[in-house]
Amino acid sequence: MDLRLSRLPGLPGIRIASRVLLLPVLATAGIGDACAYTITIGTGTKAAYLRVGDGSISGGNYNAGGTPAANTTVNLVSVAVPANVVGNTVDQAMTGTGRLTSDLDGFVFCSAGQVYISAFFRLPTTANQSATLRATSPTTLTSAGGDTIPISQISWTSSGIGDTGAQPIPAGTFTGGTQTLATLLRNTWNESCHTFRYGNDAIIAAGTYNARVTYTLATP
Known part of the structure; x- marks a missing residue:
């Protein structure tokens, strides 16, 4: 996921571009209908x-035998910050783009502006193993002029339409370096919807600030 923040002279603004990362599924397995x-x-x-x-999936939804596939689409998460509130410490909500439906069963799981995240680690047995979802980010977003914004200014909440309990991929804040987002038990489909926000805690110099966050799913 690419992060890009822009502050324009005379009209401060923040813009975050999100690169979608998708690991192709190697095989399929049928499951029953569900949208949890x-x-x-x-x-x-x-x-x-x-x-x-x-994301992409061929042959129908996963619960109907579909096969997820690689997708190189670049999604965008952005916010325009009015000049009179820049640096006032009030979080600025970001609006994301991208498909909102689950590849599990086609259910519209996320609301407009959220970023859908899903993962599974499948085994041929029920051995007690789990996969680890991690995000790796730089410590700052940096402009061409060398100005920086701490990556910790970017955080997110986690939810899902119809959900009432704790999310499998919970809320958090980018910390710089590699951080663990979730531990996912084998043979489970996990999905959450993330709403990103910018902390807006400082008056920043005009420019475009960039950083890249890489999500990985590590298996035993």
């Missing part, structure tokens, strides 16, 4: 799947 945020899936050939933002 954590669902048990059937055993099958060992495979790992991660979708952040947009």
Whole structure:
């Protein structure tokens, strides 16, 4: 996921571009209909799947035998900050783009402006193993002129339409370096919707600030 913040002279603004990262599923397994945020899936050939933002699936939804596939779409998360509130410490909500439906069953799981994230780690057995979802980010967003904004100014909340319990991929803040976002039990489909925000805690110099965050799903 690419992060880009822009502050224009005379009209301060913030813009965040999100690159979707998708790891292709190696095989498929059928499951029953469901639209909860954590669902048990059937055993099958060992495979790992991660979708952040947009994604592709062929042959129908996963619960109907579909196969997720790689997708190189770049999604955008952005916010325009009015000049009279720049640096006033009030969080600025960001609006994301991208598909809002789950590849599990086609359910519209996220609301407009959120970023959909889903993952699973499938095994041919029910061995007690888990995969680890991590995000790796630089410590700052940096402009061409060398000005910086701490990456910790970017945070997110986590939810899902129809959900009432804790999310499998919970709320957090980028810390710089590699951080663990979630531990996901084998043979479960996990999905959450992230709403990003900018902390707006300082008056920043005009310019475009960039950083890249890489999501990975590590398996035993």
